[in-house]
Amino acid sequence: MDSLRHENIPVRIALSLRQQAEELARQQGISLNHFVTQALEEKMCRMQSPALATLINRLRSAG
Numbered sequence: 001m002d003s004l005r006h007e008n009i010p011v012r013i014a015l016s017l018r019q020q021a022e023e024l025a026r027q028q029g030i031s032l033n034h035f036v037t038q039a040l041e042e043k044m045c046r047m048q049s050p051a052l053a054t055l056i057n058r059l060r061s062a063g
Contacts, residue, residue: 021036
């Protein structure tokens with residue numbers, strides 16, 4: 001993806017999910033857009049690397 005080019009993509013999500021994402025983004029001091037971008041990047045990384053996904057799941061279960 002060209003990091004200099006941005007494109008708006010309308011996405012329909014439940015209001016409660018948006019509110020939760022807004023609150024988490026606010027807590028981190030970042031924009032909702034930045035939060036959603038990070039979440040998408042993390043999800044794609046996990047899907048492209050099954051070993052990493054397994055490790056992340058184990059760490060989450062342990063904590």
